Amino acid sequence: MVSLENTLEELTRTNKRAEKVRRYIVVEGLYQNSGQVAPLNEIVRLKEKYRFRVVLDESHTFGVLGSSGRGLTEYYGVPVEKIDIITAAMGNALATDGGFCTGSVRVVDHQRLSSAGYVFSASLPPYLATAAISAVDYLEENPSVLATLRNNIALLRIGLSDVAELEVSSSPLSPIVFLNLKKSKGSQEEDLQLYDKIVSRAFHEDSVFMVTSRRTALDKCRLPLGIRLFVSAGHSETDILKACDSLKRVAALELA
């Protein structure tokens, strides 16, 4: 947040034209590559001070955070009108394909004619829209599924807290649990090979399916690679405990 404040200060102080230019801060609610949660109250405070608009991508927080699953704004108690544009992918909590974008009437109507991905692309297949509607209805009627998810995350984090040489580096709220080596083995390629070995042993011997982080050649992301586990409200306690035991066993064997 210090870096954000400095950047905003620098941009608005030297630029007299800054008043007339449309400016946006673009953040993700839960970062897919690191599992960290954005501090929304800080961002809103900065946005109001420097007069920027906020674009928030809630792909991994929609249906996960907040007492009724409405996302990051509910979790932090920030009135949703303060966020100008909220976008989300429906492939995560809602288990369909596609995405949506919400905002004020003016912003959304403007996009119906000017957004390239909306105007020049074919629309969503109707059965996916129906699936999304049913998912949202289910979430409204059964908010207890959020509590189940939170318990599962907590249980997994406790179970993984004593794995040999690996530590959990994502936020306690995040359903994407990242495991990284406490000390790197030298280079990124060696780390990645080690993670691959752990993941494939757990898969072949204990039937536990996890994935490692991937980067493409075009990526400019400098976050460390790790093993990713995705927690679901559909997992039972025995499933979570089995995953923890398997990881402990395989990590001890590989990293000994």
Next chain:
Amino acid sequence: MVRLPYLTALTTLFSYGLLFAFGQVRDFIRYILDLRKSKNLQCLVQGYAPICLGLEDFYTRRLYLRIQDCFNRPIASAPDSWIDVVERYSKDHNKTLHRTSKTSKCLNLGSYNYLGFAAADEFCTPRVIESLKEYSPSTCSARVDGGTTKLHAELEELVAQFVRKPAAIVFGMGYATNSAIIPSLIGKGGLIVSDSLNHNSIVNGSRGSGATVQVFQHNSAAHLEEVLREQIAEGQPRTHRPWKKIIVIVEGIYSMEGELCKLPDIIDVCKKYKAYTYLDEAHSIGAIGRSGRGVCELLGVDTADVDIMMGTFTKSFGSCGGYIAASKEIIQHLKNTCPAHFYATSMSPPSVQQVISAIKVVIGEDGSDRGARKLAQIRENSNFFRFELHRMGFEVLGDDDSPVMPIMLYNPAKIPAFSRECLRHNLAVVTVAFPATPLLLARARICLSASHTREDMIRALDVLSTVGDLVGIKYFPIEPQ
């Protein structure tokens, strides 16, 4: 080439000028009223730059909103040859539209349903429902994580075999296929030469890749040669080093013109100057060619000469998503570098099954000849319809065999007149204006389907003739001999 009569050009410009003047007057009155009001109002959004400045959304506010009821019409059934259109009403002169619960059954000339797979099909639909029960609507995962099912692998092989290329890769969204693949194929230091009427997804992808983009005149192999010669001689901007890579991007059928690409000439030019070719067959795959294999088959071009072939499943196969077919090395490279493969949710399994079943019907693997009959039907329908429209005096664009037929309207006032009159006669058409087409060349785009029967087409022609006389778009009447 589009013929634009002199008088029509003048009247169209006059129409736009009048609309512009009216819009400015209304804007001015709004400005005066706002000045008076803002003295009493406490502005909540003080200090924030406005979302749209000045004239940026002038077109939306003053022109588009007047005829808003002709666009974005909600439908209430599958987009088969007959479609249910939801009726809407407005209480404030089209600023907001409200849906009613009534629908009217209209003849559908606006959907890309070239082979008739949009409605329930006896081979495809039971298999799709089964895969929905087995795999659920989404894989909830990127392709590299847990999103590759048996169906995805089968589809990639089937697409490669259908298009006659060694390998293929599929994506969940057709637009994203172009805009995410082009940056993976070429970067800074490369040159992209693209047709002037290429689709927005290609333009977006080219811009996002960082390569230099040059445009050549639509379908002109001579101008392409000129551009290539000049660019190869000059080299990269400022350093004048040779280009790392040159890719020429063309489309199979251009959706706003209905024209086929002059592929043999363009391929000759590319081979002569050692440039790669990228063919976007969004509208032509499955719809043209003797066995539905697209523009290469129709024009007799060997698929080994086209380096990368792209297509979508939305038009002829009744599904969603896109594919790229190329050599094994290119596909392997894409699987290791394309962000859409790594981070985007993979294609929905029932959609994958729909494409697999549709391709099997087209090539005849379902055990019947429905595929061949559909292909013959769409060709016959397109040629019959185009000939009749031409005979009635409309200005129709497009080549023979192409199922896309734009009818020129030119004048902005004729767009809502044509659209609303057709809807009154229960004919659903799609009208296109600026900015999707040049300012003076507004048109109504007709898309035929293999499921249209002869009676449907004769009925459509009657309605179009009546409406055409009423609206005055029969610009080139054929003189009786």
